[in-house]
Amino acid sequence: MIPQSFEYHVPRTLEEASRLAAQFGADGKFLAGGHSLIPMMKLRLAAPKHLIDLTCLRDLAYIREEGEHVRIGALTTHFRIESSALLKEKCPLLPETAREIGDVQVRNRGTIGGNLAHSDPAADWPAAVLALEAELRAVSPRGERGMAAKDFFVDLMTTALASDEVLVEIKVPQLGHGTGAAYAKLHHPASGYAMVGVAAVIALRDNGAVERAAVGITGVGPKAYRAFAVETALHGKPATQAHLNAAAAHAAEGVDVNADLYASAEYRSHLARVYTRRALEAAVKRARAAATA
């Protein structure tokens, strides 16, 4: 359980960090909370020759409100998100999701940026940023760019980030009037990761019909995905139980569903439908409460 030797680098600035990464290429890796990377290094599933520690870039750990958005620095820990008074008020889906991650020690160290960059197929944050239609912002020697969450997750543990690109910010639009969000997760009993995790955002019209639905699902396929078929099935329909049930039936449609020791593909698809229904129900309930508040 001892990782291979590596050189450890502590860049002072973001520019220096991405320059080092560009220089080391495939031999280098960023280190944030280390709670995905270090376990992999101990198992020698990863053996970078250079680790570039981002945690000294304290400017990248923040939570702030700016106009219609909340902005979260990539180095912000799960615990800071879980306990943020600002987020509990402005974007409660984020603390609700953070609370479901691992355990308190993991939440003290792990960062939202590291979680998204790692893109484990059973990680929780990908579902939340997909449903919230967040923008993920990254910096490299070529400059800064923003990516829509739906374009960020490319394949199994593969994102749209280049190897020298530092994820710097998650920019989340605030939910409007009459909008509710919820996260429904089945924990793997040993690891705590998501067997399935569904984040749903629902906006209701005054007449109770669904104006907008956004659903992000993790744990089911090789990467987290937007369940567009669920969203389309709800659009314009009254948010009745029958319509929610019918929409949730599309949760794993067109997805190459994971099968492993813990759950067959058939069982996981079933879980995806059940947890999608639960997330939709909870989001609708909150949307109604938000509309009357």
Add this chain to the structure above:
Amino acid sequence: MKIRMNVNGNWREDDVEPRTLLVHYLRDVAGLTGTHVGCETSICGACTVLLNQEAVKSCTVFAVQANGAQVTTIEGLAREGKLHPLQQSFWEEHGLQCGFCTPGMILVAHQLLCRNPHPTQEEIRKGLEGNLCRCTGYQHIVKAVQSAASKMSATEPVRAVAAAG
């Protein structure tokens, strides 16, 4: 690489390989064997220590990441030969049998009581979810934490951890 770390109130300076895990540094270099290695895979919590007042699994942190930091291990809790209220309560309430998980349990409970001095039973169980015990069935551990909570609110003010965003 040269690192400086404040361990249980004393600054020390050592030369370590970057791949040295914090738990091995504490046990093998600093000689503090109260921090246990259980699973080595970030699951069991036996290796929990406080890093700048936050509970972490020291098998999942490189010692170099703790350069300049303050680390508290189980050896750092007693004051002038007097057990910390958490240690006293684990003793009184039979919060341990073999004792292997105990240092980690006590430090994660310390974290819990700093953030939430009066936890409910459910909050205690949630706070300890990253720590496994093969012996006690947890019931007595929960009781020990409850007992420590009442001792600590009566005797010493709980150190606050900076509030977030």
